[in-house]
Amino acid sequence: MTAPTKPVPHAPRPGERLAKRVAEMLPCSRREAEQYIEGGWVRVDGTVVEEPQFRVLNQKVELDKNASLMDVTQVTLLLHKPPGYDDGDDEGATPQTNPRAAKSVPRAARQLLSPTNRAADDASGINMLKRHFAGLTAPVPLEVGAGGLLVFTQDWRVARKLIEDAGVMEHEVIVEIEGEAAPDTLLRLNQGLSSDGHPLPRVKVSVNSANEGKSKLRFAVKGAHPGLLAYLCERVGLKILSMKRIRIGRVLLTTLPIGQWRYLQPFERF
Numbered sequence: 001m002t003a004p005t006k007p008v009p010h011a012p013r014p015g016e017r018l019a020k021r022v023a024e025m026l027p028c029s030r031r032e033a034e035q036y037i038e039g040g041w042v043r044v045d046g047t048v049v050e051e052p053q054f055r056v057l058n059q060k061v062e063l064d065k066n067a068s069l070m071d072v073t074q075v076t077l078l079l080h081k082p083p084g085y086d087d088g089d090d091e092g093a094t095p096q097t098n099p100r101a102a103k104s105v106p107r108a109a110r111q112l113l114s115p116t117n118r119a120a121d122d123a124s125g126i127n128m129l130k131r132h133f134a135g136l137t138a139p140v141p142l143e144v145g146a147g148g149l150l151v152f153t154q155d156w157r158v159a160r161k162l163i164e165d166a167g168v169m170e171h172e173v174i175v176e177i178e179g180e181a182a183p184d185t186l187l188r189l190n191q192g193l194s195s196d197g198h199p200l201p202r203v204k205v206s207v208n209s210a211n212e213g214k215s216k217l218r219f220a221v222k223g224a225h226p227g228l229l230a231y232l233c234e235r236v237g238l239k240i241l242s243m244k245r246i247r248i249g250r251v252l253l254t255t256l257p258i259g260q261w262r263y264l265q266p267f268e269r270f
Helices: 020-023 029-038 098-103 156-164 183-191 230-236
Strands: 042-046 060-063 076-081 147-152 170-178 203-211 215-220 240-248 261-263
Touching: 020 042, 020 060, 147 156, 156 240, 170 230, 170 261, 203 230, 215 240, 230 240
Parallel strands: 147 240
Antiparallel strands: 042 060, 076 147, 076 261, 170 215, 170 240, 203 215
16 A cells, blocks of 8 residues: 655745735735736736736836726727627627527627727727626617617716617618618608507618619618617518617717717717
8 A cells, every 4th residue: 555645845936926026016906906907007028917817027017107906997989780699798698600600690799899999090089998898788679680880888877878768879880671661661760650559669760772683771760779670671561681779868979980889089979
């Protein structure tokens, strides 16, 4: 019978945690040091490091001269969602590798919120941080088959505004249809339809453009009603080719490229 062997101790990891180095350097508490690091205020050999557990040896550690623990901004991101992605709040949704599965399970739009997909002309002036991609919610749904403006936010004030004012906030959607919409069809849509004796939400519809056997209709509707516009078009015999939401309240999609995102600018209000 052999004697039990003693477990081999793990070799100590070289260096020390960046949070410890910053706490000693300032000085400040370890938690405050972590907040400085996560806020993007700390550089190691000239490179911003956002992980408090990052280990340092003899590297040069610097704190930005403008560093402040008061400036912990919660951000809002605007994404130009492509068709075929869900509204983003199902974090369990994953890209499908099986072509048959891909037809039934949509991909999560939040997966497009990556540094590489930030719009090159984002004029917000916000320094992108890893923490900007955590704790995001998508308060305003958008159909899987539709594309266009989708909002992700960390800011409870923005989320509350979008949720509490959902019934009165106007959404603008461009719906491309096959052929043209006759004047009496547009009249029916604008006058309002009902279902089982109950009036459906009112919409304002106008022709945006028409060419080569296709037309684009501009719908304005108060409130997010997934499936409403498709149902209305079906009721009046219009065949939808595509849908794109271009405005929520006072915030516009404008020229944001499909599949890319930008920060909501400080002056923009829904």
